[in-house]
Amino acid sequence: MDFDFTEEQLMLRGLARELLTAECPPTEVRAQMEDARGYSPSLWRQLAETGLLGIAVDEAHGGQALGMVELALVLEEMGRAAYPGPYLPTVVLAASALAAGGSRAQLDRYLTGIADGSVVATLALMEDRLAAGPEGIELRARAQGGEYVLTGHKRFVPFGHVADLILVAARTSEATDPRAGVTIFALDRDTPGISHQPNVQIDLTNKTSTLTLENVRVGADAVVGQVDGGWKILDGVLRRASVAAAAVMLGSARKCMELSVEYAKVREQFGQPIGTFQAIKHACAEMLVEVENAHGATYYAAWALDAAAPDAAFAASVAKSYVGEAARKVCGSAIQVHGGIGFTWEYDLHLYFKQAKLLEALYGDAEHHREQVLTEILAPAAVPALA
């Protein structure tokens, strides 16, 4: 029983923090906010050089084959930095889907590219019904002469507009069980018939878009995993994405708490630091409770995924639902503690506040994951975590 990080894990975290502190200060975040691409290719190369893009990719494809705990440590640092870029979509969403179901050719081409930084990738999942589960996938892929023709649209595709590789979840056959009949296709960015409509959204640093597919034709070699068997892969991907999002939100929350505590020590009103006032002190204390709990939830879930623990799915949903709300509360409370300056564009708090809000909504919101938590408990083989 050991809930602490190993030396190696702490070194990895140190490496990520150092790189992001140096290369991704708030000025850089703001620069990317204004940029249509929304991320810095040069920083992306540095992430590749330091091994952070291939962190969870297997060694045969140029990665380090580390686990979800390591990934979460890096993602938490990204949350701290309000890092703007397609790290989560590429390294978590796309890489996990490929690793779980990619053909040899797909792995060689895409996974290697992800590790070496040449491929930015994403996953297009949600549509109009906004369901995080399989019932939300309605986009059709029709088989036609050994090819598939995809028509429809996908919403909230993270960094879809710059992705070299877009994994699209489509429906290849109808069945009563929405989990059946889903297939994942790997589309290259310049495949004819693909277009993007960028979203104008709260979070300007993690850009998303609506992806429209009009008679997009791809060969059978674009299928990732089995035809009609995509949901099994996506289920695992979403589990990892939930924990990844929790890690980023944890980073945002921790940063907001630290900024608030520092500010409460120096900002004076009524002749004393505002941190002497209980309303402010108690707000900070509540932030700490949420941050500590969010830490426990995130890293327990990350560990459970790595250990393939029987309660891994349960823990991932606990983490996403808990941390999503915790981060919203903490980042929001930070703005309150800062008063007017906290509401100012020039001040950095809103960067974290906004990123956390986006991630709270993506990959299943708190309601979705609370339902999952209960479903797991009610399942015939209830998680052993329950006494």
Place this chain on the structure above:
Amino acid sequence: MDLNESPEHRAYRARVRAWFEQHRPGSLDTFEDRRAWHRTLYDAGFVGMGWPKAYGGQDASPIEQAIVGEEMVRAQVPGTINALGIGFIGPTLIAHGTEAQKQRYVKKILTAEELWCQLYSEPGSGSDLASLKTTAVRDGDHYVVNGQKVWSSQAYNADYAILLARTDPTAPKHKGISYFILDMRAPGVDVRRLKQITGSSEFCEEFLTDVRIPVENRIGEEGQGWELAQTTLGFERGGNLLARVTAHKLTINRLIEVCKTLPRNGGVAIDDPLVRQKIGKMLAEVEVLRYAGLRLLSKLEKGQRPGPESSVDKLYYSEMDKRHQELILEILGPFGQLFEGGPPEVALNLRSTREDEGSWAYNYLWSRAGTIYSGSSEIQKNIIGERVLKLPREPRADRMARA
């Protein structure tokens, strides 16, 4: 990071679980029944597990203690009695008592031969405990004690108390306090039961009139009482988080069972999305407390002692309990209001570890206590703010007077 239970601990858990399957309490109607069951637990080595062998403990590891705590709750048997004695009076004596005091009192705390209570709070001194007015005046080889104490849990049953009293009225308020062992049967100790909002009478008030305490019953030096009280409160707040988690899970399990038959909106409650959201939230929050428990254990196993950080857990679990009991009563509607007499399929139906029969109604009322006793939520937040986050201290009249 490795959160797996080791094979040794898994084996230990299996042995403990088997023990509880083979040993069930008989009748628990009287206090003596409870004491007999406590003695069985002690003889099995399950009471005061972390205490030194020399004083009747087991020198057990924190994980073993946690396992027993969890299994005891899981077995739905009442836990130990003498909760205050075992939770923190014994540990305080072990840390600060003289050898004679340890020999005299510690083991009897464990066996529950002698029951203890804590006389700290006074009508005018709760959160601001250091303002207490009860006096202990030296008279030869005795102290003469006068004053009033209140809200003392289990005092009606207690043989002994730890008592905080002022020995030096001229010293700054935190410095003039001393720490005593009080014989509750001594002349001049008048104990009156107080009725709580639950309707039962677990706590009491005491009137102390010219009570004589022998000098050898002082713990620590004269004037050291405040310091000692701080360490005891630390023990109290540490708590056994995982046993708490198990208890919460049993309650939620039962709630789920009830919701499978409870009619609601033309179906049963468990199919109602609003009910599902509430239960899902409770499950997630309890699970988060489990992770806090595991983190604490991981620290304890490495020999680290949590300091003021333990306020984070206390604040979370007491507020969580309050929130959850409210959610439960929202789900159960008027059925949640019943202490007894409702349809059995809706009842809590879990044996309480307290004197009362377990009921949703009782738990709902009782949940208001956790955010008050052992340092209210507001006080915990002050502690977290000032001692953990190092925010500037609140200007307070007593501190200004000292400055």
